[in-house]
Amino acid sequence: MKKVLLDSIKKYKLQIILHAIFIGLNIYILTIPPQLIGNMIDLLYNLEENKQAILNNTYQLLAICVIFLFIRLIWKSLETYVVRGIEKDINIKLFQRFLKLKLQNIQNIKNGEIMSYFVKDVNEIRAGTYRIMTYGSRIVYTFIIAIYQMARGVNINLTIAVMVPIVVAAYIIVKIKKYVEINFKKAQNKFTELSEYIQESTDSIRTTKAYSCEGEQLKDFIRKNRIVRQSNNTVDVFSNLLSTCTKICFGICYAISLIYGSKLVLDGKITIGDLVTFNGYIGLFVNPVNWIPDLISRVKRLQISYKRLDEVFKLEVEKVNVKENIKTDKLNGNIVIKNLNFSYPGIIDKALDNINIEVKVGQTLGIIGTIGSGKTTLMNLLTRLYNVPYGKILIDGKDINEIPIEVLRNNICYITQDNFLFSTTLKDNISLFKEEYEDEEITESTKKAIVYDDIQNMPNGLQTVIGERGGDLSGGQKQRVAISRAFLKNSTILIFDDTFSALDNKTSEKLINNIRELSQEKTCIIISNKVSDVKYSDKIIVLDEAKIVEQGTHEELINKNGIYYEFYEQQSKKEESMLA
Ligand SMILES: Nc1ncnc2c1ncn2[C@@H]1O[C@H](COP(=O)(O)OP(=O)(O)OP(=O)(O)O)[C@@H](O)[C@H]1O
Ligand SMILES: [Mg+2]
Incomplete structure (x- = not known):
């Protein structure tokens, strides 16, 4: 994630530097009107003599307004360009990452969570970057430029006096912000749970309708929504507390300026115009100080979203095997599986136990078996959707791990279940x-x-x-x-995993005939629970509880009088009763 963000920042380096320069100019220009207004007030004491000077100040004020708007337009455009660019870059890199992730890692993430990575976290990073670029730099520039102008142009003691409440405000903000962070994290988790729930409910809408569970689902949704609302309310309470405190501190700032400033005027140390200018400078701090809580909470939110995305970028991707050294685009399709054992990560029971199969080009392999016996798992390994142990699956005599993954998958057409x-x-x-x-x-x-x-x-x-x-x-x-x-x-190798289950016998028979024609010079694997789908295969294997329990041609298996024969009997009887 760090690399993704840094690459993106590097890409927009020039625009980021220009943005910072124009924001600096913007803040400098904002310090000019208080000076001009202060001057004008002092000039008003001798209106007749200073008429021309007052008029000149007015023209300068108008010119400053135009320049200010022009500069603002420039940094706003730069800001949008950079921030939207970073958002686009992260979105693309994140999507690419998801496409490359190992299947088991994707399966472990719920759909709602994937959506919230794209919708919420990328958005938090965009909003946080925008706040740092614009609010962050405006706060820093305002403090440097305005304090310098206040101390140099008006009075250093008055400047120190008004800075005290601002420092107090900063202290309070740091104290309260901790609670905002904790509660924001809680609220974000609740929101993720809610989006997962919405996703799941829309996916299962047919089942919900069929079983008339809309009422229960709505009740559950309202309950979850209430929890999200409560969590957001708590975040809002602390956020509001923060902004109220900063507002109170500001009131104190103005009070100090008026009381102490008036004394300085009476003592002849500053003019009334200076006091007006000084109050104008204080006004420049109002927005930046009010932005501090928002900036802090946004930066924190950015950090949380950054960490969440970083976890995705740290997940294992499908490895390009160092041993993928075979330089060929075309496979012939001779498959040999030798003593293959496989367990899913974190699961002790074997999903495949000592599997041995050989299929030659031009042959069709039928696989039939009980539910959960490992048929799909075997195909997932043949297409390297999971890591395959070395020396156990060979295609054209080469270990499947040594065949570049894109060559392997280009040569296989896997119609999944x-x-x-x-x-x-x-x-x-x-x-x-x-x-x-x-x-x-x-x-x-x-x-x-x-x-x-x-x-x-x-x-x-x-x-x-x-x-x-x-x-x-x-x-x-x-x-x-x-x-x-x-x-x-x-493709050279065709795999049909239970893809005829919703078809009537006549259609699946016609289809299998077409597939047999297509696969004359190919390797074809048909997986089905129906004997009628696999009976024409050159070789049929019967899987039960991860093991091959029978194998042979249709006739050989019928004569064995085993599981296959049982399937055959049961299915023939069912068909007869349907025809009767
Ligand atoms: N991603 C997975 N993680 C953990 N276990 C899995 C995973 N996929 C399948 N299994 C388990 O592996 C075993 C074999 O599953 P598989 O899907 O290969 O069976 P199948 O023969 O294709 O079943 P069906 O006839 O229902 O399609 C089952 O016990 C299943 O629960
Ligand atoms: Mg299956």
Whole structure:
């Protein structure tokens, strides 16, 4: 995170320096009107003689106003350019980081939390940077320039006297700010919980409606909202206390200036014009001092958000293996899995136990098994979504860890069990945003995936925008749209993980025929719980509790009279009863 921020700051170095220079000029110009007004007051004692001088002062005041507005426009533009630029840079780097993170690390972060990194934390860093750049530099410049002008141009003792309440205000601020920080942290955590809850509720809206739980959800939401409100209220109470204290200190400042200043006038040490100028200078401190609490709390908020983002940047990314030394773009697709054992990080039970498989180019491997037996895990390892132990999975005789990850994934088309669809056009969903494919090729792939007619019936064909996560499509349509990706991508190794479950037998039979045609010179892996989906495979393995318990062709497995035969019997009976 440090590098991301520093890189961004370096990028806008020139603009940041110019911004600081123009803010300095701005503050210097602000000290001129009190001097001019003070002068004018003194000149008023002899109006007839000083008419021209008063008029000149008025023209100078007008000119100062114009210059002030011009300079303000410049530093405001620089500020927006830098702050929005830093926000954009962090957003892009953060998104890139999420894309590179190891799958298990992403799975450990809840969706709502990911959203709050982008929406809340990046925004806090933007707002904090803006406050430091503008408020911070204005506070520093005001204290240096205005105190110098007050002490040099009016009276040093009067200056020291009015600075006392300001120092007291700073002390009080430091004391109260601690409570603001603690409560702000609490409020931020509550807000994250609330956004996670909103995300989860919108994701599960269908289930909620189906079980009529809207009332309970609303009650729960109101309760959580109340907690967020209470936490924010506490933060506001302390913030208000801070600003009230600074306002009281200011009142005392003006009182000292008037009482002590009048005495100095009566003693002939300063003129009335000087006293007016001095009060004008005090006015310059009003905004900067009032900004101090906000600046402190914003800097603290920035630090908290910085730490949260830093934790994301510290999470482990998918490693580019040092041994990824194989220089090839194309794999043939001969897969050998030898004595593979695997457990998910932090879990003792094996998800895969001593797996041995061999599949050659042109062959189809069917995998059938009980729920949770490790089918998807095996495919996650074949695509290196998790770290694979060395020497256990070989493709074309090479260890999978030595094949560059992008080469491996370019050569595999993995239609996953969740068949995720993006809320965009069907065309982009099938081509996965790659522009190299012609419309005809995409249409052809939809025909092979038997979803062409469904798409033709949609209002804009391939250009139809589908709802979030494919919400407008039926389960079967979603699966076939996802399967179209395999016909389009035309990879060496094709994996279909439970992608026919929502299809009727006739459609899945036709589809599997098309897949067999496509995969004649490829390696194809079909995972399913239905015997009818895997029965034509050259080799079928049966998984149960992380182990291969049977393997062979459909006929061999039927003759074994084991688990596979049981599946077959149960499913045949079910079909017969449905037909009856
Ligand atoms: N990310 C994960 N972290 C921890 N354990 C996991 C993870 N994913 C799966 N598992 C566990 O690993 C085992 C195998 O899961 P897997 O998803 O591979 O089964 P499956 O055979 O594909 O099941 P299904 O038929 O339901 O798709 C299960 O016990 C599951 O709970
Ligand atoms: Mg699975």
